[in-house]
Amino acid sequence: MPRTSQRSTAAGRKSQVAGGRSQATNRRSWFARLRLGTWDLRPGTLPVVIVVAVALAYLAYTTFAPKPPPQPDATWTRILEEGVFRIGIDPSFPPFESDDGKGNLSGLDIALADEFVRDWSNANAGSVRVEYVYTGFDGLYDALKAGQFDAIISALPYDPKKTEDVRFSHSYFNGGPLIVVRESDATTKSYYDLEGRRVGVELGSTGDIFARKWQRRLKYDLSEFNTPTDALRALRLGQVDGVFTDIIAYNEIARVEGGVKTVGKPLINELTVIAVRKDTPTLLAQINGVIDAMNGDGRMERLWGQWLVGSGQ
Amino acid sequence: MNGLIRKGGRVGERESGRCSVSPSPPLLSLSLVFNAIKLFALLVIIYWLAAPPPILVTWGPQQVVRAANPKVGVHTRLTDEVEEWKIKKTLEMVREMGAPWIVEYFPWGYIESDEGQYDWSHADLVVDHARRQGLTVIARLGFVPNWARPKDSVTSYLDESRYPHFANFMRAFVTHFKGRVQYVVVWNEPNLNFEWGYRPVDPAGYTRLLQAAYLAAKQADPTVQILAGALAPTLAPTGATDAMSDLEYLQKMYDAGARDFFDALAIHAYGWKSPADEPPALDRVNFRRSELLREIMVRNGDAAKRALITEGGWNDHPRWTKAVHPAERIQHTLRAYEIASRWEWLDACALWAFRYPFPAQTYQDYFTFVTPDFDPKPIYWEVQKYAAH
Numbered sequence: 001m002p003r004t005s006q007r008s009t010a011a012g013r014k015s016q017v018a019g020g021r022s023q024a025t026n027r028r029s030w031f032a033r034l035r036l037g038t039w040d041l042r043p044g045t046l047p048v049v050i051v052v053a054v055a056l057a058y059l060a061y062t063t064f065a066p067k068p069p070p071q072p073d074a075t076w077t078r079i080l081e082e083g084v085f086r087i088g089i090d091p092s093f094p095p096f097e098s099d100d101g102k103g104n105l106s107g108l109d110i111a112l113a114d115e116f117v118r119d120w121s122n123a124n125a126g127s128v129r130v131e132y133v134y135t136g137f138d139g140l141y142d143a144l145k146a147g148q149f150d151a152i153i154s155a156l157p158y159d160p161k162k163t164e165d166v167r168f169s170h171s172y173f174n175g176g177p178l179i180v181v182r183e184s185d186a187t188t189k190s191y192y193d194l195e196g197r198r199v200g201v202e203l204g205s206t207g208d209i210f211a212r213k214w215q216r217r218l219k220y221d222l223s224e225f226n227t228p229t230d231a232l233r234a235l236r237l238g239q240v241d242g243v244f245t246d247i248i249a250y251n252e253i254a255r256v257e258g259g260v261k262t263v264g265k266p267l268i269n270e271l272t273v274i275a276v277r278k279d280t281p282t283l284l285a286q287i288n289g290v291i292d293a294m295n296g297d298g299r300m301e302r303l304w305g306q307w308l309v310g311s312g313q
Numbered sequence: 314m315n316g317l318i319r320k321g322g323r324v325g326e327r328e329s330g331r332c333s334v335s336p337s338p339p340l341l342s343l344s345l346v347f348n349a350i351k352l353f354a355l356l357v358i359i360y361w362l363a364a365p366p367p368i369l370v371t372w373g374p375q376q377v378v379r380a381a382n383p384k385v386g387v388h389t390r391l392t393d394e395v396e397e398w399k400i401k402k403t404l405e406m407v408r409e410m411g412a413p414w415i416v417e418y419f420p421w422g423y424i425e426s427d428e429g430q431y432d433w434s435h436a437d438l439v440v441d442h443a444r445r446q447g448l449t450v451i452a453r454l455g456f457v458p459n460w461a462r463p464k465d466s467v468t469s470y471l472d473e474s475r476y477p478h479f480a481n482f483m484r485a486f487v488t489h490f491k492g493r494v495q496y497v498v499v500w501n502e503p504n505l506n507f508e509w510g511y512r513p514v515d516p517a518g519y520t521r522l523l524q525a526a527y528l529a530a531k532q533a534d535p536t537v538q539i540l541a542g543a544l545a546p547t548l549a550p551t552g553a554t555d556a557m558s559d560l561e562y563l564q565k566m567y568d569a570g571a572r573d574f575f576d577a578l579a580i581h582a583y584g585w586k587s588p589a590d591e592p593p594a595l596d597r598v599n600f601r602r603s604e605l606l607r608e609i610m611v612r613n614g615d616a617a618k619r620a621l622i623t624e625g626g627w628n629d630h631p632r633w634t635k636a637v638h639p640a641e642r643i644q645h646t647l648r649a650y651e652i653a654s655r656w657e658w659l660d661a662c663a664l665w666a667f668r669y670p671f672p673a674q675t676y677q678d679y680f681t682f683v684t685p686d687f688d689p690k691p692i693y694w695e696v697q698k699y700a701a702h
Contacts, residue, residue, distance in 0.1 A: 092634040093676075136555075137675060139507040142467055146511070155632065159674035204629055204639025204691045209684065224691070226640040228631075246631050 075150050076282035083128050085117055086149035090137040095248065095307045096155035096272075105132060108307040109153045112172065115299060119290045141166065144277060151276045151283065158271040169274040169287045172300060176266030177207035180243040180250050182235060183261050188242060190264045194220050200231035200240035207244030210267050229253060235260060251308055370397045376405075376447045378413040380700045382654045386414025386451075386663030387682065388624055391439045392423070394670040401442045403668055406683060408446040410693055411700025414661040415448050416498070416623045420456030421482050422468060428460050428478070433489055440493050451496040451579075451623055451663065453543070454479075454486065454526075462510075470510025476522050480529035487533035496538045498579045498623055499526045502545035504562040506555050514557045516565035520574070523566075527574040541566070541575030542606075543623055546583055546598045560595070560605055567613040577618055577660070580606055582625035582649070585635040589648035600625065600649050607658055619660050622653065626664035630679035643695045650699065 072080075079085050089109070091099040097107040117128040133149040140152045141162060157175075158168055181188045188194060195218040201208040203224040215222050223240055225231040228249035235243045236259045243260075244267060254260055276284050294300040387407055394400050407415055419436050426432070443450050456468045461475045471479060487497065502508040503519040527539045542563060549556035557565075559581075580603045587599035595605070603622065610618060626646060629639040637645065646664065653662035668683040682693045 093632045094634065096632070098634070136505075136507070138677075142507065142511075146467075157674045161671065161674070202639065204642070205631065208639075209688060209690070212688070227638055248632065 072282040073280045075277070075280040076286065079128060079150060079283065080120075080124055080126060083126060084131050085113070085120075085128055085151070086131045086133055087113055087154075088133050088135045088140050088143055088149040088152045089154045090135060090140065091154075092137070093155040099134075108173070108303055109155060111303050111307065113153055115294060115303075116287065116290050119293065120286060141275070144275060147277075150280070151274055151287065153274050156273055156275055158273045162275070165278070166275040167278055167280070167284050169276070169284060170291045171271035171273050172291050172294075173272040173304070174266050175246060175270040175272060176268040177205070177210060177244045177246050178250060178262045178266055179264050180232060180235060180245060180260050180262055181241065182238075183259050185241070185261075185263075188263055191242070191244075191267065192218065194218060194242045196220060197241040198223065198239070200225060200234050200243045202226070202228040202231055202245060202249070205245070206268065206270075207246070211244050232260060233257075247308055368396075368398050370401055372441070372445050373401075375445060376408055378408050378411065378447045380411040380413050381702055382411075382650055382700060383413055384653050384659065384662045385412045385650050385696070385700050386416065386622075386661045387412050387667040388416040388663050388665045389667045390418070390669050392418045392420060397438055397442075399670070400438055402687060403683075404439075404442050404446045404448060406687065406689070406693075407448060407667055410682070410697045412663075412696075413447065413449060414451065414621075414663050415443055415667075416451040416453060416663045417443070418453045418455070418501075419486065420468075421454060421461075421479065422456045422458035424486075425482055426458055426460075428458075431485055431489070436490075440490060444493060449496075449661075450494050451498060451540070451621065451661070452486070452490070452494045453498040453501060453623065454483065455501050467507070467510055469508050470512070471522070473518060473521065476525045479522065480525040483526040484529040484533045487530045487537050491534045491537075495536070496540060496577075496621070497530060498540040498543050499523050499575075501543050502581065504544045504547065504549075504557045504559055508545070513554065514562070516557070516562050517569040520566050520569035520571040523571055524574045538576040539574070540577050540579040540621060540623070541571060543579040543581060544606075546581055546602050548596060548598060559602075560609060563606055563609050564613075567609070567615075572613060572615060575618075578606065578610060578615075578620040579623040580620050580625075582622045582662075583665075584625070584627045584637075584645050584649065586637055588641075589645045589652055600645070600652070603656075603659075607656075616658075620658055621660050622662040622664070624665045625649070625662070626680060628676060628679045630676040633676040633679070636676065636679060639691065643692050646692060647695060647699045650696070 089097055089105070091097045091105055091107075095107050097105060097109045099105055113130045117130055120128045133143070135143045135148070137154065140154060140156070143149065144152055144166060158171060179188070179191055191214060198221045199211055200223045201211045203226060205228065208224060211222055223231075223234065225234065228243075228245040229252065231240070231243045231245060232249065232253040234240050236257065250260070250262060274287055276287070291300070294303070387410075389403060389407065391400050391403060394403065404415070417439055424431055424433065424436060440450055457471045457475070461478050462468070462470050462472070483497070483499075500508075500519065500522065504514050504516075506512060506514055509515065523541050530537050530539050544559035544562055545556065546559050547556045549558050551558070551561065582600050582603045583598060584600045585598050587597065589600045591597065591599045591601060593599065593601040593604045603620070607620060610616065610620070626649070627642040628636040629642040630636040649664070650662055653659055666680050668681055668687070669678065669685055671685050672678055681690065682696070683689050
């Protein structure tokens with residue numbers, strides 16, 4: 001029996017129970033005959049439909065309606081007015097940042113900061129320069145909160161525990177350990193492919209801790225070397241089939257000796273980010289805008305190439 | 314529903330006496346109630362079976378640390394460890410590694426978060442579990458509570474007007490742990506400005522703090538050992554704004570009269586990139602820089618006093634300029650424990666840091682012996698082998 005008939009019958013029964021009001025009900029039953037797609041629009045549903053429609057309209061409005069531009073935060077306004085972007089840094093983490101002992105800084109983070117101020121200067125028809133505030137790594141967050149500088153750009157790892165205190169930018173580098181295999185290896189695409197084979201790591205490294213955990217499942221022979229260079233040389237010599245090591249160690253061997261390549265994604269995410277105070281949303285948006293632009297136009301890759309030679313990321 | 318049962322009537326019967334169409338016997342109502350009770354009981358049983366039981370943590374038998382070198386120690390970080398089983402597990406692993414000493418941080422602001430109101434529950438857990446594992450606890454006190462510092466200041470900021478409040482806390486701490494904690498370190502690395510409330514470092518000011526704390530502690534327990542210093546090894550040039558050389562700072566403490574207000578010196582002995590054997594030098598931060606601090610003690614007539622290393626060691630971060638490879642870290646650490654065993658003026662060598670409750674997400678993670686998940690790093694097994702022989 002078609003659904004409509006069932007419903008009509010049910011409506012009829014209801015009318016009988018109500019006692020002689022069936023004709024009046026039938027006169028009002030144009031509601032019951034209305035349909036919305038395959039659904040009957042029945043008495044009592046109209047208010048619900050109205051409420052849902054209003055809610056959807058509100059949602060659509062709040063989602064898609066043009067918003068007035070937010071007011072720039074005070075820090076961003078000051079950066080543009082004074083033309084100075086103050087950065088907290090501990091220059092102890094090459095190749096991200098190091099000091100030559102004469103106050104000259106170099107590294108990936110320094111080059112990145114130069115890109116920020118170049119883009120901002122061009123976009124705002126003014127001149128913004130970078131000013132570095134040297135701070136020990138352990139004191140960076142406190143000093144940021146205390147207003148001693150505008151942002152931390154210092155090989156800063158993403159830390160979810162700090163998200164209540166500061167805002168983090170988009171990540172601009174993932175320093176997690178990678179799988180390195182011989183250049184001739186066409187079969188290994190992930191660490192699963194190393195099952196039952198031979199894996200080399202630097203003793204005590206993050207790659208070693210990862211390898212020990214997965215060894216119970218993948219049953220590979222694990223060899224621990226004193227340095228990542230030793231592990232990578234063992235790979236080149238065919239003593240192991242894969243090495244878990246970080247990008248910096250890999251690059252040193254890849255650049256000088258060759259014969260190895262990375263496969264797959266980092267085994268663990270170790271995201272490098274920039275931190276700003278919570279009350280500086282415009283500055284954060286500006287930083288993210290430049291990072292995204294650099295990822296899009298190839299500048300970020302060129303920076304990696306310059307400072308982390310042939311990162312392969 | 315109660316009304317229906319009370320009347321023993323029919324389903325749908327109401328106070329007004331009007332009846333619905335279908336009559337039903339009273340038993341049906343009762344059976345509904347019984348079914349509801351049974352359903353409720355079933356839900357209770359399901360909940361009881363499904364709910365995880367609380368983890369039972371027992372004190373366990375009294376343990377003894379078996380260590381060939383009785384000076385081996387580590388700095389634990391149980392301050393922010395919430396779960397008791399993790400506190401116990403950490404201390405068990407310290408004992409199993411063969412370290413009889415631990416240094417632990419007891420933040421003033423955690424214990425006396427309201428002035429005059431002390432909550433010792435967490436501190437008691439740490440101390441009592443440590444003692445049950447046969448460990449000797451060196452307590453480090455610091456971390457100014459909100460009520461004792463200006464709004465928006467950092468937790469290392471203690472105005473001199475608040476020294477009596479810190480002294481009161483010291484007195485309460487020593488009284489509470491009398492017979493359980495015999496060593497107490499006053500403050501941490503006061504020669505760094507960020508450990509001194511971002512103010513210019515002040516050896517004379519620290520000495521006055523030490524004096525207040527020392528006198529209060531001795532009132533509570535004359536046998537407690539008060540440790541001073543815990544200075545950060547640094548090569549900061551004279552006049553630097555962020556730090557003062559530890560050697561210069563210690564001498565200035567003596568100049569300010571510190572000698573009468575501590576029983577032993579707490580030393581921080583970091584090796585940075587140097588092997589443990591590297592000879593000490595004024596322009597080097599290395600493990601044997603401890604000997605230079607010792608010389609200053611002797612020069613100031615304190616040769617009879619003891620010293621304890623309450624922080625130190627090596628870091629194996631892959632990129633930090635002051636880090637070494639993990640294999641080097643193991644070699645240097647074992648050698649440092651061996652050197653410490655031969656320093657007759659030293660009682661303990663507690664290196665930084667055994668385990669963090671959660672990842673620090675910085676180079677600090679590469680100081681540890683055990684991961685937050687209790688996975689021992691290779692250095693843990695090597696120290697265990699060393700301590701066993």
